[in-house]
Amino acid sequence: MAAPKPQAVVVGGSIAGLSCAHALISAGWRVTVFEKSASPPDGSPTGAGLGLDPQSLRLLSQWISDPHLLQDVTFPLSIDLNRLTDSGTKASRTLTRDEDFDFRAAHWADLHSILLRTLPPDTVLWGHQFLSFEVSDGRSSVVTNARVLRTDEIIGIASDLVVAADGCLSSIRRRLFPDSKLRYSGYYAWRGILDFSGKENDGMILSIRQSYPDLGNCLYFDLALSTHCVLYELKGHRLNWLWYINGPEPEHKESSLTVKVSDSMIEMMHEEADKIWVPELARVMKATKEPFINIIYDSDPLPKLFRDNVVLVGDAAHPTTPHGLRSTNMSIQDAAALGCCLEKWGWENLSSALEEYQSIRLPVISKQVLHARKLGRIKQGLALNCGSTFDPTTARQEECLQLQQRNMPYFEGVPITSDITLPSKQIGS
Structure with a gap:
């Protein structure tokens, strides 16, 4: 008789949350996603555009199996x-x-739609507003509570892991790291x-x-x-x-x-x-x-990305300015690294898996958040730490080169496991 699969609850059904669902399912976990929106987005023309880097595209194509969906x-x-x-x-x-x-x-809505429809049915519980979580005394499990908005019923799900993918305004981050603003x-x-x-x-x-x-x-x-x-x-x-x-x-x-x-x-x-x-x-x-x-x-980089059985991913882990096109890419890469670490260590060694995830991702996201901050200040003509400002009307060619996206740390690709860096290969190339 096969051993039961470990269970994860993901809080947040945006791209970060759905990416984590894919990565953890690929690692052999059962996943339930709590999302407070009543239904999936309808693809309205309002919303956000985003830029996907080659490595994120490779990861996405592994999860959704048909890279033509991304090309389309x-x-x-x-x-x-x-x-x-x-x-x-x-x-x-x-x-x-x-x-x-x-x-x-x-x-955003197009990518979200692909990630959603390639998940197993009923992975996402729509209209479920996260309320709280409680880690058991022995840290063997964690109960996540949510309100079913349609009925006002409070439900709780016990799991081995909670993944906080609840965005920049993450209530889970505020609980774990109250000094992070x-x-x-x-x-x-x-x-x-x-x-x-x-x-x-x-x-x-x-x-x-x-x-x-x-x-x-x-x-x-x-x-x-x-x-x-x-x-x-x-x-x-x-x-x-x-x-x-x-x-x-x-x-x-x-x-x-x-x-x-x-x-x-x-x-x-x-x-x-x-x-x-x-x-x-x-x-x-x-x-x-x-x-x-x-x-x-x-937000200034956090000192840690997890506590006990609760781990942060996406904008919940690293709110960032948009200038390096990092937010979505970091979310996808967080999910991939977390999935790889959980598969490597198994749920019996959850703490070791989360420690490795943190050791892989924290140095990367810290540098990328701070570089995106600097790039925004350069392009807005705001004072840098050295007190200087960038004036595009008088800047020399070597000064203009700092505007390029390729100056982002780890531009060519980030480590996904502690010993492997995925090649930065574009889909369809």
Whole structure:
């Protein structure tokens, strides 16, 4: 008679949580995911674009078995391009161009959908709001409690491990590490996705393609004085953009990283876009339905990634600014490393597995979080630790090179186990 499989409860059904479900199931665990949302996302055109690095794409293709699913929902980002925009003349010039970038762009909802539908049925319990966990006296198990939002019933599941994948505002992280606080970056971002389906030959789309000729294969960064903007194309006739603006921390609900915007706020944003950016980019911003504001936070690296039978992954473990395209990639790589360690050590040696996971991931994510923080301050013209600021209008070529994504620590690939680094091989190559 086969021994029963160990059980894990994953708190959070976003990409980090679903990635952990895949990795742990591959390692021989039974997995239940608690997610407070009532149902899966519907693929709405609003939301977030993301960039997947070659190693994350390789890991994803191992879990979902059919790499064509990833090809079908992603566009290549072969070029990392930083440009200077002269707000007076509305002219642009290249600061640095890396044609060996090798990422792929995806919409968050598209990637989430693939991860979800390739899991066993009923892995995710929708409409289950995490409440608390209690580790047994002998640390042999942990009970996770959740409220079933449809009935208001409280349920508890006993498991061998709890995986906290509950995001930047993680209540589990606050319990394990109460001194860890989110840190406001000094700027926020307007963001949106323009769906131009059926309007591919519209004058606005033709003009943005003329101004940004590598769309569909390029990650564009436009820099002006003390601000910058990101633009890239997603599958499904969509343009993803973000505009970072220095300023005091906006007022918002403590339970959210976004700000409710009014029509007047959107109108003011449009007016400022006309002043700062090339007309083609400003037109895209004006045509975008329901743009919103994200407040940009990160957190100083944690001293540990687990306590007892509870381990942190994804943004719960390492809130980070978005400038190094790290958040999703770190989440996927966290999941892979955790799965490998659990399979290697077996649930009977859970503490050793978690120690190895921590030893592999903590040095990597600590350096990547701090580098993303620095890169954001460089592009926003904010003072660095040395007191200097970056001015794109006067920067020398060697100074501009620090804008490139490949300066991210472990850019070529991170260790997934203590003795193996997966090659950074792109799917379909």
